[in-house]
Amino acid sequence: MKSLRLANRTISTDRPAFVMGIVNATPDSFWKESRGTIDRALQLIEEGADILDLGGESTRPGSAYVSAEEEISRIVPLIKEVRRHSDIPVSIDTRKMAVMQAAVDAGADMLNDVSALEDDAQLGSFVAHANIPVILMHKRGIPAIMQNDTAYRDVFAEVNSYLESRVAHARGCGISDDHIILDPGIGFGKDTAANCTLIQKCGALCGGSYPVLMALSRKTVIGDLTGRATENRLAGTLAANLLAVQYGASLIRVHDVKEAVDTMAVLAKIGHNE
Numbered sequence: 001m002k003s004l005r006l007a008n009r010t011i012s013t014d015r016p017a018f019v020m021g022i023v024n025a026t027p028d029s030f031w032k033e034s035r036g037t038i039d040r041a042l043q044l045i046e047e048g049a050d051i052l053d054l055g056g057e058s059t060r061p062g063s064a065y066v067s068a069e070e071e072i073s074r075i076v077p078l079i080k081e082v083r084r085h086s087d088i089p090v091s092i093d094t095r096k097m098a099v100m101q102a103a104v105d106a107g108a109d110m111l112n113d114v115s116a117l118e119d120d121a122q123l124g125s126f127v128a129h130a131n132i133p134v135i136l137m138h139k140r141g142i143p144a145i146m147q148n149d150t151a152y153r154d155v156f157a158e159v160n161s162y163l164e165s166r167v168a169h170a171r172g173c174g175i176s177d178d179h180i181i182l183d184p185g186i187g188f189g190k191d192t193a194a195n196c197t198l199i200q201k202c203g204a205l206c207g208g209s210y211p212v213l214m215a216l217s218r219k220t221v222i223g224d225l226t227g228r229a230t231e232n233r234l235a236g237t238l239a240a241n242l243l244a245v246q247y248g249a250s251l252i253r254v255h256d257v258k259e260a261v262d263t264m265a266v267l268a269k270i271g272h273n274e
Contacts, residue, residue: 001013001014002015002016002017002018002211002250004018004089004133004181004211005133005178005179006089006109006110006132006133007109007130007131007132008131011050011051011089013050014268015050015261015264015265015268016245016264016267016268017241017245017249017250017251017252017264018050018051018250018251018252019048019049019050019051019251019252019254019257019260019261019264020049020050020051020052020053020091020213020251020252020253020254021041021044021045021047021049021051021052021053021254021255021257022044022053022055022217022253022254022255023037023040023041023044023052023053023054023055023078024054024055025037025054025055025056025074025075025078026055026056026057026074037077037078037081038078038081038082038085041054041078041081041082042082042085042086044257045085045086045088047257047258047261048257048258048261049088049257049261050088050089051088051089051090051091051110051251052082052088052089052090052091053091053092053093053112053253054075054078054079054082054090054091054092054093054103054108055075055092055093055094055112056070056071056072056073056074056075056093056094056099057070057071057093057094057095068096068098068099071094071096071099072098072099072102072103075092075094075099075103076102076103076106079092079103079106079107079108080106080107082107083106083107089109089110090103090107090108090109090110091108091109091110091111091112091135092108092110092111092112093112093114094111094112094113095113095114095115095119095120095123096119096120096123097120097122097123097126100123100126100127100130101126104130104132108132109132109133110132110133110134110135111123111127111132111133111134111135112134112135112137112183112213113134113135113136113137114137114139114185114188115137115139116136116137116138116139116162116163116166116169117134117136117166117169117170117173118166124169124170124172124173124174124175125173125174127170127173127175127179128173128174128175129174131179132179133179133180133181134170134175134179134180134181135181135182135183135213136163136166136167136170136180136181136182136183137182137183137184137185137188138159138162138163138183138184138185138188139185139188139189140188140189140190150189150190150191150194152190152194155190155193155194155197155198156197156198156201156204159184159185159198159205160204160205160206163182163184163205163206164206167180167182167206167210177209177210180210181210181211181212181213181250181251182205182206182210182211182212182213183212183213183214183215184198184202184205184212184214185198186198186199186214186215186216186219186221187219187220187221192221192224192225195219195221196221196225199214199216199240199243199244199247200243200247201247202214202244202247202248202249203247203248203249204248208248211250211251212248212249212250212251213249213250213251213252213253214241214244214245214249214251214252214253215252215253216237216240216241216244216252216253217237217241217252217253217254217255217256218230218233218234218237218255219233221240222236222237222240223236225240234256234259237254237255237256238256238259238260238263241254241260241263242263242267245264245267246267246271252264
């Protein structure tokens with residue numbers, strides 16, 4: 001059984017990994033089917049998501065950042081609508097303290113920060129004070145240019161060292177160990193070979209001391225491996241997620257919740273070793 005402590009409760013799942021469903025309240029996220037508001041959120045809850053991850057700022061390659069005000073206007077009404085229907089844990093994909101503060105006030109439960117608490121100096125202290133979990137992700141550069149530099153001497157060592165430094169920062173802010181989750185940042189300044197290495201070694205990040213989230217859903221690496229366009233990458237995504245969990249991931253962030261839930265159900269019955 002997997003468990004995760006939130007501010008005022010602990011959630012658990014009998015699946016080999018938590019399934020986190022993506023709802024992008026944005027006009028430009030790379031997979032158009034992830035864009036939506038309350039109807040999409042309720043659909044993913046019905047399909048069996050353990051957690052919803054709501055975002056108001058796209059971080060796809062080539063995307064531009066938006067203001068905190070724009071993010072808040074996109075996600076806070078959505079959080080409030082979700083809370084009218086469900087107590088499902090809500091994660092917020094943001095880099096900004098002002099956005100996260102507004103989100104927590106509206107009922108959000110955890111932070112998913114692609115900048116690993118680097119982009120806003122106040123965010124770490126806020127997370128500690130709010131007593132919520134944080135996902136610390138590795139990336140290189142900003143989304144607009146991150147794929148311009150994908151060369152590493154040793155990608156696992158470099159990503160691992162970075163995440164160790166961000167864990168130390170988070171702990172220095174007062175964030176407890178059981179509120180820290182790692183994400184190697186698949187597709188964020190990495191080529192196909194680097195992404196595959198990180199999938200294979202994800203369970204060893206930071207010595208295996210923290211849960212690892214893998215966000216592989218329909219990404220370019222899946223297209224590179226299968227030769228498929230975004231709309232035809234579901235099967236490749238399911239295979240990659242299954243392998244990532246076998247390699248040590250505790251959470252998978254997905255667009256296609258129903259199919260991910262089924263994959264985890266099969267893995268739970270055959271071939272998964274804790």
